[in-house]
Amino acid sequence: MNARRVVALARVGVAFSFAVRDGDVPRRASSSRPGVVIAPGVARALGDAAGVVAGVVAADMRRREPARRASRSAVESSRATAAIATPRRRAVGMLATTTTTTTTRAIARRDARARAEARGGEATTVRSRARDAASARRRGRGARGIARARDRREEARGRVVASAGTDGDAPAARDPKDYKIATKLAHAKTSVTDPYGASAPPLYQTATFAQPSATENGPYDYTRSGNPTRTQLEEQMANLECADRAFAFSSGMSALMCVTRLVNAGERIVTGDDIYGGTSRLLAQVVPKVGIEVVNVDMNDHDAVRAAIQGGNTTMVMMESPTNPRLQVIDIKAICDMAHEKGALVCVDNSIMCPTFQAPLALGADISMTSATKFIAGHSDVTGGLLACNGEELGKRIYFHQNAEGLHLGPFDCWLALRGLKTMQLRMERQQENAMKLTAWLESHPRVNKVNYPGLKANVGHELQSKQASGAGSIFSFTTGDVEFSKIVVEETKLHKITVSFGGTTSLISLPCFMSHASIPAEVRAARGLPDDLVRISCGIEDADDLLADLQYAFAVAEKRVGKA
Ligand SMILES: Cc1ncc(COP(=O)(O)O)c(C=O)c1O
DSSP: OOHHHHHHHHTTSSSOOBOOOGGGSOHHHHSSSOOOBOOHHHHHHHOHHHHHHHHHHHHHHHHOGGGHHHHHHHHHHHHHHHHHSOHHHHHTTOOOOHHHHHHHHHHHHHHHHHHHHHTTOOOOOHHHHHHHHHHHHHTTOHHHHHHHHHHHHHHHHHHHHHHHHTTSSOOOOOOGGGOOHHHHHHSOOOOOOOTTOOSSOOOOOOSBOOOSSSSOOOSOSBTTTOOHHHHHHHHHHHHHHTOSEEEEESSHHHHHHHHHTTSOTTOEEEEESSOOHHHHHIIIIIGGGGTOEEEEEOTTOHHHHHHHHHTTTEEEEEEESSOTTTOOOOOHHHHHHHHHHTTOEEEEEOTTTHHHHOOTTTTTOSEEEEEIIIIITOSSOOOOEEEEEOSHHHHHHHHHHHHHTTOBOOHHHHHHHHHHHHTHHHHHHHHHHHHHHHHHHHHTOTTOOEEEOTTSTTSTTHHHHHHHOSOOOSEEEEEOSOHHHHHHHHHHOSSSEEOSOOOSSSOEEEOGGGTTTTTSOHHHHHHTTOOTTOEEEEOOSSOHHHHHHHHHHHHHHHHHHHOOO
């Protein structure tokens, strides 16, 4: 029986152990030992055939004196693992593999070190990681110094693995930069070292840090200026956005406030005419007080956008795509090109898409902003905001305001956001599926005038959305032509909670003109084409059929009270 077959059979549960014959494994893995972990429970569950493989492997292990001790510890670990397996797990041949995986990794690390030493190269070990971080701290390099040290180590590790890979036709290790977003989310990238190898990010719930002496600073001194838990979130966000740096703020609004701080009196901000109510309030009622001019334009009217950018001292363009609440898709790259012609910066509010579906920096934006209150934290338990950017100079300017004005996100909220991030892709995909199902039903309902959702083929923004993003998200809005009808629908749903905001695990429903966008004066809303009967839904992770039934029920009640179309 060959190893692949054993693996396939062992995939009965979500966790599995595997067995390999020496001849079946790449040379890289077999150079000093067969790289074998055979769990007795698996062998039992798989029956005699796997037992034969185990026998072959065990004999092979005995033959290989240099690897004897490591192999034995692997077998012992797997025994321990088998011992803790529950009866049910044993019955299906499914074992908790943490112990064996850890042991295997330790063996792999030791091998890498031996190979590197043989080549006179540099090896990576946990201890050297801690050493680098400690020496970086001693030299007062702070978090970024530590990050650089880590990058050098990762490069060195890449060299070791890559050179090992050339031994045979084994695939080379994938560069972490090339990991897909789901992998990046599950394996947070951070320079923050933890001596205990905690699986969850360490939470530094502290305002101050002791300094080495009165005249020396450690990597952290005061949480407003920096905190290791915040560093973890900021580095992970930079990783997800493929940005040089990211910054965590106390809310999406404080992140946007910081963006406006990059604009001086006498300069112009150009923005859209369909934007979140809070952003609209900030730009209409706060920013002009310091002598900054704000011009709102229809971002899909490119002539108007160009005229607005060129017609004044424009230094910043602030846009959303898709927009909130009408889900209009704006051509990010085209707007960036227009702004850059004028030397202006572009900030894209990516709260509806997040890095899961859209990468504004790759499309040309200078700053990507995300309200962490929504999908990032994902459980309606945090308010936070994130900015990601490229370039040292811009990063310094943003950090200056984050620190100088105390706009930062607190450690515990950073920790919650880090936890939320791990499942963001799963949540967003499920929420999107639900949105597709609900909008498909709404689209054909006679009482619905218009459904705003770029996931629908009939939507004007569908093609552009497919080009610049990898998903349509889970927020949509629709009109019924009757405020009373819309109000009944909103109020009669049971699973859709009447709540401002979006991006939580629970489905939310709202009348934006009376809720999230109520701060925009009625006449301005009317001029911008924001109708009072607009209903916005943020799909949660519930079962799609239940959500659909909930909406169908609310529509039925509204039809009974107000009448059919
Ligand atoms: C598109 C958009 N951007 C920014 C914000 C502001 O984020 P926060 O509520 O975290 O301050 C919101 C809030 O709803 C939003 O919808």
